[in-house]
Amino acid sequence: MQQTPQHRARYRCILRFAARAFVQIWWFELVLPRVGLARVADRTREGRMLRLARRFRALAVDLGGLMIKVGQFMSSRLDVLPPEITAELADLQDEVPAEMFDDIRAAAEAELGMPLPHAFATFDPVPVAAASLGQAHRATLSAIDAADTGLDRVIVKVQRPGIDRIVAVDLAALRRVARWAQRVRIVASRVDAPALVEEFAQTCQEEIDYLHEAASAERFATDFAADARVGAPAVVWERSTRRVLTLEDVTAIKISDTAALRAAGIDPAEVAQVFAQVMLDQVFTHSFVHADPHPGNIFVTPLPDGSWRLTFIDFGMMAEVPDGIRAGLRTLVIAVAGRDSRGMIAAAQQIGVLLPSTNTAELERALSMLFARFGGMGFNELRDVDPRELQKFGMEFGETVRSLPVQFPEKLLLLLRAVSLTSGMCSALDPAFNIWEPVEPYATKLLRDESGNFMQDLGAQAMSNMSSMWRLPARVDGVLDRLDSGSLTFDISSLELRLDRIIRVAYRAVSAVLFGGMLIGGVLLLEPASGWGVALMCVSVLPLLHALFGRERRAPRS
Structure with a gap:
């Protein structure tokens, strides 16, 4: 695909930002600790990470396109990124200025193969919402289409013109950055950057394919066809393509609008309970989960009989639990039931959370502490534990996880995102909401269903x-x-390798000491003999380079 000058400038802008970030990380995390300035790196790390996150946030807002999605994706990567970065990016909104309507109309007409007045009876030029990948407009179907579909008012989503090229440019830049990251040992040992980018790319390609979103909407509606508590918009396939999606207009009371809910005679606390149950049904029963259940994507629809239902929209981001993760979760349940920390690690490896280079001893110790403190408690007992104790333990456990090469599969992260948004939304609707109450019956049923397999595994x-x-x-x-x-x-090859590493570190330490001595000596000679002082300071660069980058000879073998 041929790139325009604007696309090349965008590509270079992303690479410049990444290069600057890598140089900063290399200097503070690798160079300074090797010359005895680790405390400087540690003392400034939080501020540096915060500034880096803010610079990326500004870049994402400025560039738009896929970079806002990158920021949202990074905000969920608690497994591989410092909390300073994820917290700063957590509220990055996918809202950008609307596209010119003439451009949107031209894109829609090219996709539908007809003028908009022929496709729709009315089409509002003012968008309902504008995001980085597309925007939505209200419209009404023609009389013939309305008779065929039984619908009248619809929402038409139209992709921004040229967004495919922008996505391709951004993904090309991200893939190059991932290759750079794999060359940095401290990064490669903890993160499989190319795999992260490919997972993100797959999710983005699905999100810009509106036919994929339409199919997801119909599957979701089928899953809950027999559940009166849940609704989803119908798809108007005759007016939908890969870049244009026409859905039934199901706009109603926004789930977060507690004042409107009370005015309609609906108790927000009851909405919180039903919402949590519906989300858990998606996780435990259907294994097909709406991964972006924020307030703008869920309505509370009053019904003529005085009841109400939850109506979901925007099915571009769905989490389908694969068989491998499902089997790993089953192993995890069995391990938790048996308080088996090693079994939990095996389950994490089966799910794909732990990279092959992971040293699991520290994680096993943390899990043993978890079982020792909370393992014998039921849901009601856990509910009564001091929240401060849970928060302290969670922070310590999080530090242990972040110190390991842990990397969550994208599908599992989407699932965790859905659960996190659900918990936050329910707490906003009902301050007294406790997530354990709706979770307990699902967890009990899962354990009961798995009891037969559990006994087989024990046998x-x-x-x-x-x-x-x-x-x-x-x-x-x-x-x-x-x-x-x-x-x-006896095979002592691993011991010999460790001795080799110790000797190599010793060589580098000697070079570092020599550098320091020569540098200080040169500074002292500047006043009485400036020529010798400058020469000595210049020569000190040689042991510095060896301490940082030199290839040391291997230890002599007897």
Whole structure:
């Protein structure tokens, strides 16, 4: 795809920002600690991360397009990013100035293959909402289409002209940045950056494909077809394409508008309970979850009989739980039931949360502490625990997780995002809302449904342990025989590698000390012998370069 000068400038702008950020991280996190200034890096880290997040936020707002989505995506990456960055980006809104209506009309007509007056009886030029990828307008169907569909008022979403090229440019820049990140060992050991970018790219490609969103809307409606508490807009397929989506206009009371709810005779606390139950139904029953349940995407619709229902819109971001994650969650439930910290780590590896380089000893210790403190409590007991204690433990546990190369799959993150938004919305509707109340029956049912498999797994584990014990005497006899014959050997290659690393660190430490001595000596000689002082300071650069970048010789082997 040929790039215009504007696209090339956008590409370079993203790369310049990333390069500057990498240089800053390299200097403070790698160089300064190696020359004995780790305290300086630690003392300034929070402020630096906050400034970096603010600069990115300004860049995202300025560029628009996919970069706002990048900021929202980064705000959910508590597993790989410092809390200073995620907190700053948490409220980055996908709201930008509206596109010129003439451009929107031309894009819609090109997609639909007809003038707007032929496609719709009316089409409001003022958008209902404008986002970085597209904007929505109110319209009414023609008499023929209204008779065929049984609908009249509709919402038409139209993609911004040229957004495909902008998305392609942004993804190309992000892929290059990810390749840079993989060359930095401190980053590559903790984050699989290319995989993160590809997961993000897949989500974005789905979001800009309005036919995919239409299919998701119909699937959601089918899941809740028998549930009177839930509604979803009908899709007008005759007026929908990949870049234009026409949906039934289901606008009603915004779920966060508590004053309007009370005026309609609807109790916000009851709305909170139903909303939580519906979201949990999506997680536990249908495995197909609305991953962006913010107030603008959910309405409370009063019904003629005095009841009401929740109406969901915007199905561009959905979380479908894959079989691998579902199996890992099952393993996790069994491990939690048995208070098995190793089993929980195995489940995390099965889900794909832990990278292969993860040293799980510290995580296992943290999980053991978790079980020791809270493992024997039921939901009602957990509900009564001092919130400050839970907050303190959560902060300590979060620090442990962030210190490890932990990386959540995108689908799991979308699921966690949905649960987090649900909890926040319910608390806003009802300050006394407690998430444990709606969760308890689902968790109890899940454990009951899995009880048969749980007993099978326990039986299989018991048989495995008995088999190991049965073979143990023979294996001990074999070791003793090899010891008697002198054929028993030990593999100490890992110990040799550790010794090599220690010696290499020692070489670098000597170079760092030599650099410091030469630099100080040069400074002292500046007054009596400036020539020698300057020369000594210049030569001190050589041991500095060796301390930072030198390839040390390996330790001699005997």
